[in-house]
Amino acid sequence: MTNHATVSAAQAEADTRRWLERAVIGLNLCPFAKAVHTRGQVHYAAFLQDDESGLIEAMILEAEALAALAPSVRDTTLLMAPNTLADFLDFNDFTARAERRLARAGFDGLLQLASFHPRFQFGGTEADDITNATNRAPYPTLHLLREDSVSRAVEAFPDAEAIFGRNIETLEALGAAGWAALDVGPGSAR
Numbered sequence: 001m002t003n004h005a006t007v008s009a010a011q012a013e014a015d016t017r018r019w020l021e022r023a024v025i026g027l028n029l030c031p032f033a034k035a036v037h038t039r040g041q042v043h044y045a046a047f048l049q050d051d052e053s054g055l056i057e058a059m060i061l062e063a064e065a066l067a068a069l070a071p072s073v074r075d076t077t078l079l080m081a082p083n084t085l086a087d088f089l090d091f092n093d094f095t096a097r098a099e100r101r102l103a104r105a106g107f108d109g110l111l112q113l114a115s116f117h118p119r120f121q122f123g124g125t126e127a128d129d130i131t132n133a134t135n136r137a138p139y140p141t142l143h144l145l146r147e148d149s150v151s152r153a154v155e156a157f158p159d160a161e162a163i164f165g166r167n168i169e170t171l172e173a174l175g176a177a178g179w180a181a182l183d184v185g186p187g188s189a190r
Contacts, residue, residue, distance in 0.1 A: 007082035007139065007186065009046035015138040016044060016080050019184040026182070027174070029134055029167050032153040041075035050084040052094055056101050059142050063107050066144050075149050082139040082186070088119040091140050098142060112150060114143040118186065133179050134167045138186045 020042070025034045036042050043066070047058040062077045085091040095115045102113055116137035121127055154160040171179065 006048070007046075009048060011187070012046040012048075012080040012082045012139055013044040015184075015186055016078055016141065019138050020078075022182045023133075023179075023184045027167075027170055029163075029170070031157055031163065032150075036075045036149075039072075039075075041071070041073070043074045043077040045077060045079045047079060047081045048083055052084065055079075055081050055084060055094075055142075056098055059098055059113075059144070060101065060105050063102060063105065063111055063144055066146070067107070067110060071146055071149055075146060077144040079142040079144065080137075080139045081141070085117075085140045086119075088117050088121055091115070091117045095142070110147055112145045112147055114145060116141040116143065128176070130171045130174070130176050130179060131168050133171050134164070138184065 020033065020037060024030050025037060033042075043062075045058070045062050047055050049055075059079055062079050066074055066077050085094055092115075095113070099113050102108070102111060116135050117140050118136055118138060119127070120135040121132050122129070122135075125132055157163075
């Protein structure tokens, strides 16, 4: 299932930057994001086709590019796929395949894959549960992270296990109206 309007790479990046700055960093959903964003170490890439196999290959190319650069140059990559995988369950299944492909390509122990989706839904929650917003981005997004960077960040953060619980509390206090007021959805950066 595709989105009704084709999204450009520039729009996908602008919307994703806005989400990162306002939601992820602004609400401190990920205490590790601000430093890499401030230092310009986040790479944004957009895959514009409606082609799951092509998206997996684009992810592998981005993983190779990330691994080839020093962390001080590029520490993490956000690969947005605005024109494909609009259905969250399809995206969830796709993410499992992408993780297996990343491991087969030799990145096991080097890179981790996190995922975000505009309709993300935790098991056991309703679609409109505000806590789902912790994993909602403007577009289906594959996030490539360096294992070493994740380990260093977790060591530096005294209670990393508490992040998820704190995020739930933050979003419940913010509520649906507060989340909407952040204006971090598709097309918000126009």
